[in-house]
Amino acid sequence: MRAGDETAHARALLLDARCPACAEPLGPRSLFGAAPCSWCDAPIDARLTGVTLATDVQGRGRRQLIGIAVAVGLAHLLLGWVPLIGALVLLVAAAWIRVGILQPTTAMLSPRRRVLTRWTARLVMAAALAVTVILTEALTLIPVLGLPAKAVIGAGEVAIAAWAVTVYVHWQLRREAASRPIASWEWVVLVLCFAGLVASVILLALAFAALASAFDAALGWLS
Numbered sequence: 001m002r003a004g005d006e007t008a009h010a011r012a013l014l015l016d017a018r019c020p021a022c023a024e025p026l027g028p029r030s031l032f033g034a035a036p037c038s039w040c041d042a043p044i045d046a047r048l049t050g051v052t053l054a055t056d057v058q059g060r061g062r063r064q065l066i067g068i069a070v071a072v073g074l075a076h077l078l079l080g081w082v083p084l085i086g087a088l089v090l091l092v093a094a095a096w097i098r099v100g101i102l103q104p105t106t107a108m109l110s111p112r113r114r115v116l117t118r119w120t121a122r123l124v125m126a127a128a129l130a131v132t133v134i135l136t137e138a139l140t141l142i143p144v145l146g147l148p149a150k151a152v153i154g155a156g157e158v159a160i161a162a163w164a165v166t167v168y169v170h171w172q173l174r175r176e177a178a179s180r181p182i183a184s185w186e187w188v189v190l191v192l193c194f195a196g197l198v199a200s201v202i203l204l205a206l207a208f209a210a211l212a213s214a215f216d217a218a219l220g221w222l223s
Contacts, residue, residue: 007048014048015056017108028110032177054173057105061166064100068093069159073152093158094129097165098122105169109176116186117172121165123193128161130200134207 010020017026021042029035032050036043075089102121106114135153 010045011048011056014044014053015060016104020044020048028108028176031108032179050177051174053108054170054177057108057173058166058170061101061105061170064096065159065162065166068096068100068162069156071096072158090129090132090158093162094125097125097162101162101166102169105173109172113172113176113182116182116190117169120186120190120193121169123190123197124168125161125165127193127197127200128157128164130197130204132157132161134204 013020013023014026014031017031018024019026019030019037019039019042021037022040024037024039026037026044027035030037030044030049031053034044034046072089072093102118106117106121109117132153135157
């Protein structure tokens with residue numbers, strides 16, 4: 001294998017937090033420190049780890065972010081006229097963000113930072129999802145203009161939420177690479193995110209009640 005191919009192969013494996021030599025999982029000390037692979041004891045090329053690896057992961061996250069936003073917009077445009085389908089699309093998008101961005105990236109972090117990062121990101125996504133569902137489902141009641149508006153708002157809000165989660169996760173990844181400790185205010189942010197989620201869920205319940213009432217009124221008027 002040529003040197004360029006070997007480097008590309010090593011970078012691809014490191015992006016998945018795997019050893020370039022044996023393809024076994026690597027821990028944070030190997031990805032962001034000087035520790036060798038704990039499985040085969042092979043040294044890890046320092047030029048491909050640390051801040052360089054964090055930058056590569058960030059680039060991958062940006063590409064996934066664009067794909068998520070486009071997919072949500074198209075799904076809303078094609079299926080947004082069906083009530084609650086938009087909510088299902090947003091749930092799928094949230095799962096995509098979790099599986100495609102959050103899980104593989106946070107797997108590179110140390111245990112405490114991983115727990116903090118995952119829960120903060122999950123709460124932010126859940127709160128954003130609730131707010132987006134409220135707005136998009138309310139637009140179902142607006143004929144003609146509601147459909148493109150749902151597509152734009154759904155794609156936009158998912159893109160913003162995914163961007164926020166991606167930026168936050170990559171910020172934590174860079175802190176891990178720089179060996180910076182977790183600050184106490186980061187735990188405060190986690191608590192505030194939980195409070196925001198509770199408020200969003202309450203608003204979501206009220207919005208669905210109002211939407212159901214509006215549909216009943218519309219059906220009564222048509223009959």
